[in-house]
Amino acid sequence: MSGGVDSAVAAARAVDAGHEVVGVHLALSRMPGTLRTGSRGCCTIEDSTDAQRAANIIGIPYYVWDFSERFKLDVVDDFIAEYSAGRTPNPCMRCNEKIKFAALLEKAIDLGFDAVCTGHYATIVTDDQGNRELHRASAWAKDQSYVLGVLTAEQLAHSMFPLGETPSKALVRAEAAERGFSVASKPDSHDICFIPDGDTKGWLGERVGIADGAIIDREGNTVGAHEGAHAYTVGQRRGLNLGVPAPDGRPRFVLEVRPKTNEVVVGPKEALAIAEIAGSRYTWAGLPQQHPEESFDCEVQIRAHADPVPAVARIQPTENGDEFVVTPEIALNGVAPGQTAVIYVGTRVLGQFTIDRTVSAVPVGV
Template sequence: MRVVAAMSGGVDSAVAAGRMLDAGHEVVGVHLALSQSAATLRESARGCCTIEDAGDARRVADVLGIPFYVWDMAARFKHDVMEDFVAEYSAGRTPNPCLRCNEKIKFSALLDKAVALGFDAVATGHYAQVVERADGGRELHRAVDSAKDQSYVLGVLDADQLARAFFPLGDTTKPDIRAEAKERGFYVASKPDSHDICFIANGDTKGWLTSRLGEQPGEIVDAASGEVVGSHQGAYAYTVGQRRGLGLDRSHMDGDPRYVVGVDAASNRVMIGTSDLLGVNAIRGDHARWCGPPPEGVVEVGAQVRAHGEEVPAQAWASGDDVEVRLSGRIRGVAPGQSVVLYDGTRVVGSASIAKSWLER
């Protein structure tokens, strides 16, 4: 097969490209330029897509002896990921940009361009596994390394995208991947992993949002009493479950911690309360994406609402683009805009964007 190996400049995508070549595929390395003003050097483990990263990817391609190209997708990334990120926070929702990037960039824009150029598939360094069924269909499963499993952020892939996706690292642990990279002579073998939001290199999400949305002063309100207990400079900077950075005067409160329990974008209010107001056991999701046929009727699943969160037994049923999920127990800090990803054992069933969550007694 002719395969585009998406090469970020990190160790995982480097080994993924090498493994695809070892498997006998015709491999071309592609680095995605996602920033319209890329930094020259990486300053920390945060961020990505610097000129230094592109150079690291090119050096790996040279070691492997494969062609290498840089594809400019900065405008598409800005529209589909960064502007979406701002719009979601502005609406009082908490998005996961990694899911959006996988859905809109790596397995849409990149895959579409690759297919248009005559390639058969895209390979990435994600930690997940693709299992082929006897009937030729493909399933997405969790990685062997549970600490690095990235199946959650791939839950947005549909059956057609999954049919053209390879994840060569899913059967290996991260320490073994680094050891393999060293054996292959890759300069990036000990390069730190990227983490957090790639386009906010300093990790200051609040500051980044404020620079784009401006200060929007509003009230912090006690959800139980309706009393105004504080003020903020922008409700968009808060998310359900948040405890730190509330800036409350605790002198008139009891000793229980306070958390964000709701963000009302329309009134620019942040609602706070005690932990008992955070627990939910019912979720309604929209924008459903299925990694195969949609479930029929009520099905038993595992539900996960964060990239490294705990999977909770649940029942789910689909209705058009919507999904209803009933959890076996309460979970805390479920925010609109997050994604709920559904599992059947290790298999990813699909995902949806959380529109509402509540406690059903």
């Protein structure tokens, strides 16, 4: 129970369905001031209080479990390491993968519970053979299946999402109000919870360090300078310290971050178009695709709120192991290594991978 409206209603519905329910709030920091507060965070002290009030109204036991060490190692430290390597991580994906459906689920099963129930908007479908599949929620505007794409077949077997068939968030808020939950009108949480003031650049600068470097164009010419490559991400336009204007006078965007040489590569907007993405760190959500080494039709989604794009995918062997390769029908825009690509077949989440490499649709010199 995060302290928000969704998990409160999910817990109440689980009780209504006849389950024996225990409310658990996750303490993710031993220094609460390091987490965002109000509507901009999650898992803070005030959120814990809101969760306890909801649990009291529902009439279920309520506990706070300390996962601060695991959260630091698996989410915060990973976030720093990924940025240091020039990648753009998604900490919410890592939190779902490593904390909510790994550390939490492991402890719950050890204590004799059958499943972890959350307020995510997604659905689970069981086929004729009893295999569980992860699918989009009925309300695509609120669908959260993307951030659950990291779940494995074993984790899906112990997961429940009572809100998945609810047509809108407004109905969930109305239900919360009817049940007397004080969180009925509480705003949704957003942004990175462990960066209190929202200054990601400054936060990373304190932990990664600041080192002057060059901003170069695609041909390798120096066109500016920076004070730390970690402060830049693919697709960024603002905040570039460019001393040499583009020959055509058009704005330039970050195309690549090279931590080994401490360089930031910039170029025209057209060069952000990506014709292929690939990654070796992949998982299947439920049963894997049959004959994945053969090309198959799918849709790929590269951000939580991005539109899915029709694509062709395959598993390709390399010298360092297999990698998931996806070729979209329409070029993807501004894709950065470190992002998560979630693969769909219809409404079903087939699997996901962390993007290791991209191929531009616009060759250098064009």
